[in-house]
Amino acid sequence: MVEPASGAEPADAADDAAEVLDRPLPEGVRRRVVALVSDAFGGLTVADLPAQLRQYARFTPTRRAKFAGTAMAAAVEGDPVFRGRVAEKFREAHTDLAGALESGAPPAAADPLDVAAAAYVLRPAGWVKLVAAAGEEAQRADAERIGEESRRERDRLREELAHVRELQRAGGDQVRAELETARKEAESLQRKLRSALSDVKRGDAALRKINAEIDGIRGDAAARVAAAESETRRLRSRLAEVETALETSRRATREGRSIEDMRLRLLLDTVLDAAAGLRRELALPPVSTRPADTVEAVEPGRMTPKDIAARALSETDPALLDQLLALPQAHLVVDGYNVTKTGYPTMPLEKQRLRLLGGLSMLAAQTGAEMTCVFDGAELAAPVLLAPPRGVRVLFSKAGVTADELIRQLVRAEPPGRPVVVVSTDREVADGVAKAGARPVTSALLLKRLSRVS
Numbered sequence: 001m002v003e004p005a006s007g008a009e010p011a012d013a014a015d016d017a018a019e020v021l022d023r024p025l026p027e028g029v030r031r032r033v034v035a036l037v038s039d040a041f042g043g044l045t046v047a048d049l050p051a052q053l054r055q056y057a058r059f060t061p062t063r064r065a066k067f068a069g070t071a072m073a074a075a076v077e078g079d080p081v082f083r084g085r086v087a088e089k090f091r092e093a094h095t096d097l098a099g100a101l102e103s104g105a106p107p108a109a110a111d112p113l114d115v116a117a118a119a120y121v122l123r124p125a126g127w128v129k130l131v132a133a134a135g136e137e138a139q140r141a142d143a144e145r146i147g148e149e150s151r152r153e154r155d156r157l158r159e160e161l162a163h164v165r166e167l168q169r170a171g172g173d174q175v176r177a178e179l180e181t182a183r184k185e186a187e188s189l190q191r192k193l194r195s196a197l198s199d200v201k202r203g204d205a206a207l208r209k210i211n212a213e214i215d216g217i218r219g220d221a222a223a224r225v226a227a228a229e230s231e232t233r234r235l236r237s238r239l240a241e242v243e244t245a246l247e248t249s250r251r252a253t254r255e256g257r258s259i260e261d262m263r264l265r266l267l268l269d270t271v272l273d274a275a276a277g278l279r280r281e282l283a284l285p286p287v288s289t290r291p292a293d294t295v296e297a298v299e300p301g302r303m304t305p306k307d308i309a310a311r312a313l314s315e316t317d318p319a320l321l322d323q324l325l326a327l328p329q330a331h332l333v334v335d336g337y338n339v340t341k342t343g344y345p346t347m348p349l350e351k352q353r354l355r356l357l358g359g360l361s362m363l364a365a366q367t368g369a370e371m372t373c374v375f376d377g378a379e380l381a382a383p384v385l386l387a388p389p390r391g392v393r394v395l396f397s398k399a400g401v402t403a404d405e406l407i408r409q410l411v412r413a414e415p416p417g418r419p420v421v422v423v424s425t426d427r428e429v430a431d432g433v434a435k436a437g438a439r440p441v442t443s444a445l446l447l448k449r450l451s452r453v454s
Contacts, residue, residue, distance in 0.1 A: 338443055
């Protein structure tokens with residue numbers, strides 16, 4: 001790149017101080033200046049560009065002029081060094097025009113905007129006048145162009161106006177005749193319209209009267225329908241109440257009869273089994289009792305009262321549970337978690353249940369007694385996936401009901417006289433079931449008995 005001559009930048013600075021534009025750069029000149037700077041970018045390195053223009057170095061000239069026009073115009077105006085580099089590139093590309101401007105004799109045939117843009121960048125003596133003259137010339141050219149266009153438009157409008165006037169003169173009589181005809185038709189239509197409006201008003205009055213009558217009829221019908229529907233709803237409600245009461249009465253009768261029959265039959269079976277058991281236990285002879293048999297004495301080979309006293313069992317002896325379960329129609333009710341948390345508290349609840357139910361199933365198979373195991377269901381978040389073992393009824397208490405209360409309900413449901421054994425270490429449960437006629441035993445007793453089963 002050819003460097004500017006020594007002392008050129010101070011001279012430009014002196015010229016700038018001497019000559020300054022007193023008005024904004026004309027828009028046409030500004031666009032040409034931006035185009036010159038954009039073209040000069042291609043011959044400059046990134047280091048030669050001002051900092052604010054380096055981001056546009058890789059843009060094409062068209063995109064550079066579009067997106068960086070304001071920034072390039074500001075750099076040319078405010079950065080003499082950058083302007084000198086752009087001027088140098090312009091001299092290299094346009095030697096004749098640059099030389100003519102610097103010699104003070106711009107070409108007469110050149111475009112005034114190109115001359116002004118080159119003078120703005122090169123800053124020769126008198127450049128301000130060249131820029132101002134270019135602006136005035138551009139304004140004059142615009143004014144002439146606008147004046148010419150205005151004249152052509154005015155001539156066109158005059159021709160159209162003359163043509164319209166001619167058409168008006170030619171068609172005036174026809175228009176007046178048509179207008180007279182249209183006026184007569186309009187008067188006829190107005191008369192018909194007034195007659196039709198009168199008919200419409202009479203029809204509207206008759207329609208309003210009919211609508212009023214219809215509304216009255218509809219109101220009466222709606223009131224009657226509403227009354228009928230209300231009476232129907234009342235009768236249906238009453239019928240539903242009667243049917244519900246009848247069904248409740250029938251169900252209560254059936255349930256009461258069924259429960260009482262079941263309790264009576266179970267008690268009868270208990271009495272019969274007890275009688276049969278007593279007959280087997282006492283080994284009653286088929287003959288009637290003899291008077292001598294009523295005399296108290298000890299016969300040879302028979303147990304004495306001392307021997308009978310020796311047969312009493314401890315409360316912790318598993319044989320006691322065997323004797324209780326050997327009673328006719330015996331029912332064993334187990335407080336599940338009370339037993340498992342006494343025997344194996346460290347196991348998970350699921351394994352506790354499975355272990356206890358497995359032992360109860362084997363005990364039920366050995367003794368033939370009815371067995372019910374009760375667990376507290378208050379803490380259950382979901383139904384327990386459990387298949388009850390054979391011979392054991394498994395129950396979980398409902399929400400709001402404890403396992404203790406469910407055990408008491410089971411005991412109260414049994415008929416008086418049936419042997420019911422309740423396994424629980426809870427003192428309150430034991431006392432409660434004892435008052436209801438059941439026989440309480442401790443959890444330890446059942447655990448000992450189950451250890452013999454396993």
